[in-house]
Amino acid sequence: MAKKPLNVGMVGYGFMGRTHSNAFSQVNHFFDVPFRPVLKATCARDAAKAKAFAEQWGYESIETDWRKLVERKDIDVIDIASPNDTHHEIAIAAAKAGKMVMCEKPLGRSAKESRQMVDAVEKAKVPNMVWYNYRRVPSVTLAKQLIDEGKLGRIFHYRAKFLQDWTISKDLPQGGQGLWRLDVDVAGSGVTGDLLAHCIDTALWLNGGITKVSGMTETFIKERHHNITGKTETVGIDDASLFLARFANGSLASFEATRYARGHKALYTFEINGENASIFWDLHDLHRLQYFDHRDEGRTRGWRSLHITDGDHPYMDKWWVPGLQIGYEHTFIHQVADFLGAVGGGKAAAPTFRDALATDLVTDAVLRSAKTGLWESANG
Amino acid sequence: MAKKPLNVGMVGYGFMGRTHSNAFSQVNHFFDVPFRPVLKATCARDAAKAKAFAEQWGYESIETDWRKLVERKDIDVIDIASPNDTHHEIAIAAAKAGKMVMCEKPLGRSAKESRQMVDAVEKAKVPNMVWYNYRRVPSVTLAKQLIDEGKLGRIFHYRAKFLQDWTISKDLPQGGQGLWRLDVDVAGSGVTGDLLAHCIDTALWLNGGITKVSGMTETFIKERHHNITGKTETVGIDDASLFLARFANGSLASFEATRYARGHKALYTFEINGENASIFWDLHDLHRLQYFDHRDEGRTRGWRSLHITDGDHPYMDKWWVPGLQIGYEHTFIHQVADFLGAVGGGKAAAPTFRDALATDLVTDAVLRSAKTGLWESANG
């Protein structure tokens, strides 16, 4: 059947610009969805970079001002893959222009920004989604299925962490391309918005709402050379962020994110302990899920290492054959597939802007608690 | 810089047709190579299937007779992704037509077929390559680098196995689409050509030539329904194939392949033990390499689990960021990238047809030894 074209206007050409472009390019090779994304235009302030990116990925045209992109009649969806400080303005403008809006996470630099973005897309009634891609790792999606089916029973514990080690060197500067995540004005926060936000999004999805948190943050390296000002400046981001939490369902949780955990590149892990079963997942082996079921016969009861490559695992019937794993970028392809399916069916594609706001309310509470030393409500 | 187009004519639309098409589609998104593959035509006997495949992957045209494809002037490279019994005829015709030839493994159904194919491409002086894709898993390529740098020292042992479990059921038929691997006339052999061939290709690449083998094969299920004849027929393939071997460098080896190892989907593993260091790899976690170096200080000496996602790992500077793994299909993208680079530079791209013939000489010797009960030479 002929698929309806969906014209994409992309803002950003960095790491996330690549993952999103790849997702739009690949989705029709593997998924049967009602739309065929067309890479209509990409936008970057630097025309040479925009051109190079367009050539590499097959974008038909370029823009150097996102406002022009938003105004173009031939664009159906604006995809925001630029740094955090641009999300708020672009998303609101795109919504006002009646475009569908896809936005890289975190939604805003604060819950305040995010709330305005939610208001904009809801008022404009445009399809919207935030790229919390880890929901679409097949093993994570399977975890969601198992939990929703009640396999775990009453939940007692949730624990998640996201460990990296790439900013340990004192010689690493802050700011500018590739390093804007260390510049608090651009990023909004450090690991709290960059890494903890992923952990929280998954947690809210799998285990429901968080009621209160007690947080602790640290900036280990206090000053760094700033690439844009050219001076040594105080580092405003948090290098590490930990918190304890209570979920509405009564379970207890601990969360941690850091860029100072030597030996870990992108070790996002979560574990959830229920009355009858437990689940553990780890981004460094994202194609596996660890599952323990207490109902197994006693002598042969143990943690099962599930190799999530079978046809009955989420999304995997679309890929290769059992035993052959997929990787990181596939999560974005799945997200586009689900978005296109949802739009085609007139449904919302989670996580919506509103879903992502819930995460920002928690990160805001964590940062607030780290300052006050008190337990803070995560309900905004 | 503008890239030269390279027109691809694809034969086959199954599992391998998909991995190859994906590789051609993706290579320019990630690799800086001198050619831009153009999906010019795909070929299948069934026009409807050819059309559907062309639409899914963006092939510009279809053919239903591979002979016509081979004769087309607008085709630069013939890629053979159809069942084993077609490799010989198509490859030789393509070579005669002056096309570059890429052929799915194993090269022929026997060393005899393969030798004729080698003669054809060498006589025609056309670039040629066989899709032994596992050489291009970044962790396997790293193994090759470490061995070539002499990190392991004198080699004592090599052991490899490829374990699957998908044919255990007696109710599984043989023959026809998706099941031609169980039909000896089409496949040439069972796991020996399908799985052991992968193990042997890697072994010859990493550890040099094999001199002699002692083999053992078994067909556990003796009769199966045949999808094409409609009758219950004797199964001609080997379900399991094991052999002991001597390498020219004096090392001892054991190899095994089976489709009757319950619990394993595609567990290709190899280990190589040298005087100073050892390496272990496993397809189920293909993004890792296990490495032991005896030169480490005694108390902290142990097997290192290398997460092959860093920029200084082979191919990985082209993908994402440290910690984020790639998957199975990327090996084919790497192979296309290397092929295009080699062709652009006027060099051969390994494994050539000649390289693949060496593997077939070993598989032939294994099957011969399994019949004679004697050690057989693997030198053809």
Next chain:
Amino acid sequence: MAKKPLNVGMVGYGFMGRTHSNAFSQVNHFFDVPFRPVLKATCARDAAKAKAFAEQWGYESIETDWRKLVERKDIDVIDIASPNDTHHEIAIAAAKAGKMVMCEKPLGRSAKESRQMVDAVEKAKVPNMVWYNYRRVPSVTLAKQLIDEGKLGRIFHYRAKFLQDWTISKDLPQGGQGLWRLDVDVAGSGVTGDLLAHCIDTALWLNGGITKVSGMTETFIKERHHNITGKTETVGIDDASLFLARFANGSLASFEATRYARGHKALYTFEINGENASIFWDLHDLHRLQYFDHRDEGRTRGWRSLHITDGDHPYMDKWWVPGLQIGYEHTFIHQVADFLGAVGGGKAAAPTFRDALATDLVTDAVLRSAKTGLWESANG
């Protein structure tokens, strides 16, 4: 050389009575220490149980009143392996009687009790030790060595947890033999004193003092049948206990203990991240230590799984040959060996009562913080 006998008076015949008795029985088979422990007397209120225990382990005599044991002239060391509510009284009496005192952990039911016990042994100047046995797992001792040698550099993070799942059933009663750990009057607290105390002892040893904590506790099952009163009674212990902490060296930490983590029997783990290297350990594979050293060459840098069975690993030259692991009870044998060596050399054997008090100050602060919702000082 002839070894000096050291007469042991044991209080308790349960789980810990067995591990201690085994340690005294075995130490001279494997370690060259200046004393030969003699199992002189064991004490239990129930004479039949005391007799059975004495027969099983070879104790020469029994007592049914610990006060008599403490008064006996032929006893050199009183070993307290009875429930927590007996530690305080027996230890102080033993010290007053001039006996060496070994006490199972936690030292007291509260820091207040512990401080009085410290005062007693220090006033009496008697050798004293608390059985925080996990310091003597060879892999943990190796971790201490590596840290003390500066291999890790500046420490950023410490995280530990102790997960069990044996009290999830609502039908499990509290109180009485084997279940006194669920009776708050006997145990003092729940997992905080039972499990977290182990994590804290190791942490203080490896990473120095803790300055402040933010804690959270929960009792999931609020009422249980009480074996002694025969009634359903409110459960006074904490089932789960988590806390965030700051160490004096500036590192951030999270700790957790629970008996509601389905799938984990005794999963005590800790990880410590330093500027140059990291260490991870896990009680379920206690014979291994995971070590990551950033100074390794980039391509072959990875977590090393050290199999702690070599002669140059702590304690292991006394056991078997490389590759052959030891188990849980060996930690107690090591502790006796170190105690006897220290006593022979006129030195203190860590952890002393004073060392153990430091742990109780932290556990007290955690319980206090869980009530106040505030960060609490852990310095007593």
Next chain:
Amino acid sequence: MAKKPLNVGMVGYGFMGRTHSNAFSQVNHFFDVPFRPVLKATCARDAAKAKAFAEQWGYESIETDWRKLVERKDIDVIDIASPNDTHHEIAIAAAKAGKMVMCEKPLGRSAKESRQMVDAVEKAKVPNMVWYNYRRVPSVTLAKQLIDEGKLGRIFHYRAKFLQDWTISKDLPQGGQGLWRLDVDVAGSGVTGDLLAHCIDTALWLNGGITKVSGMTETFIKERHHNITGKTETVGIDDASLFLARFANGSLASFEATRYARGHKALYTFEINGENASIFWDLHDLHRLQYFDHRDEGRTRGWRSLHITDGDHPYMDKWWVPGLQIGYEHTFIHQVADFLGAVGGGKAAAPTFRDALATDLVTDAVLRSAKTGLWESANG
């Protein structure tokens, strides 16, 4: 109840002398068996060494001539823990003297020696056992239970290996204490009798008889200094030994042993693949068993890592609590417990001398096949 004393006469004071002595010392602390082993006498040619050993382990007396030990009226069981070349003579003499005989593995240096030893004990009708201790690793015993219950179904594959790396250095001498395993006259063979014999004993126990084998051996270091002659002498042992095999039940197998696998200290592993389930075990983590059951629901089917520390696991109700592992030497304690139980019940304790002969028939066939290059029968 009062236990009957069983007087032990021990020959040998090396590695195995220690494991056996420990087993006799410990068995009554943990197991309820009808006998109480008494360490009556130990025997070594060197009186000083015998005395030191007796003092360490509590033997009541010493002998310097095993013939005297065998003749002593106060000895019930002769335990042979001395090098392989002494087994034959001592065992036959002990049987003739009417003693129970326990013998370290392998039984003889060849099947010929072993057969005579079997004849002797069977003629004398004395209880006899060979110390193939790995049968009594609880995880291995559990494997046996699961197989015997039919959990695996029809068996297709068995593979085992025993990898070490301690003889790689050319500077290691052969012969003399601690190194007699490298002296072919003393040991009988190299890794075939030392390591493969363990693999074969387990295999025969778990999977039944082996019918034929194709073997390959190698001696990597051809000459070594001999500690006894003081000269450089040809090395007569095999450094590596591999074989393919057929079991009587139709399953295919591969076996390997080597002391040249860098990175492995005592990596004995076996895997068995059945129609419905598979099992994998590994001596480096002997407290675990890997189990895969195809009957699990598809999405959550995976290899289960069983932590063999629960009360319903073989032998484990006698030790500590769930989660706390035991080690290597416990396997000998279990073997003594089973031996004493069998003797008390008038039954044979496996593996008997006859059971061990079956293993030697296989090792003989492997060595023979390595010479002839032919498949050899393993039925003697």
